[in-house]
């Protein structure tokens with residue numbers, strides 16, 4: 679029997695996560711995958727969004743697009759709310775009415791950062807910046823409309839694609855003798871390729887269990903130690919000086935502690951998550967050999 683292939687709609691196709699999803703999904707002919715970006719699905723055209731999403735007749739929607747300029751969001755709160763919150767609500771409504779399963783990507787910045795232990799999915803949220811507020815508002819709205827949606831909070835995302843901490847550090851370390859990196863914010867990086875594979879595994883497994891999940895690489899670090907590891911693995915020579923958050927002011931506040939506990943996602947979907955150092959090594963190798 680010629681069964682219709684499952685259709686997957688992926689937003690933010692040009693972003694870090696979207697590009698990794700594209701890499702692992704593009705050549706998979708067992709799914710019909712549609713990638714949309716700012717041109718083909720502009721999230722700020724709110725009144726058209728519901729119909730446009732519905733028209734794709736997707737079985738799964740991976741909503742990876744977002745307003746991710748964390749510092750800029752402080753001076754553009756309405757725009758951040760429009761893209762991250764209100765647009766996600768329209769997508770959730772379309773997913774509900776079109777019978778699509780929705781995966782929404784959220785952030786560790788929904789947390790205040792005063793915990794001493796890895797944060798679980800039911801830890802108290804209290805975002806301290808506009809970006810985090812807009813993502814939390816989306817989470818709450820999506821859960822009301824579509825309780826069966828899967829919401830994955832992730833942290834410190836990097837990839838060979840787009841702009842991120844790893845690529846910025848390499849650039850700085852190649853051009854400067856000395857740099858300063860914040861040493862009092864703890865968390866764990868996420869290689870977007872690992873997250874993309876986890877998302878695909880969830881869909882392929884057909885073990886759909888709605889709710890909030892946490893995903894980052896295993897282990898704990900600070901931005902400073904992360905930078906030291908990048909320097910070591912990339913064989914760079916640059917003095918890295920640890921500084922405190924107060925010495926490195928940014929427009930948006932960041933949580934001092936945002937280490938996510940991954941027990942729920944590992945247990946529910948039988949996922950193995952690589953350590954952050956191992957994934958960083960892989961990414962750097964890919965970056966070196968990427969044309």
Ligand SMILES: NC(=O)c1ccc[n+]([C@@H]2O[C@H](COP(=O)([O-])OP(=O)(O)OC[C@H]3O[C@@H](n4cnc5c(N)ncnc54)[C@H](OP(=O)(O)O)[C@@H]3O)[C@@H](O)[C@H]2O)c1
Nearest residue numbers: 690692693694695716720721743744746783785832834835
């Ligand atoms: N980056 C992190 O450290 C981090 C941490 C925690 C959670 N997250 C979440 O993880 C997800 C993936 O993040 P990422 O790092 O892959 O983000 P990213 O690289 O910044 O990509 C975001 C994508 O969203 C698209 N986008 C932005 N505004 C849009 C609009 N108005 N209409 C349509 N598309 C729009 C961007 O399009 P253009 O390419 O055209 O700009 C881009 O492709 C997001 O939900 C983010 O909130 C990220």
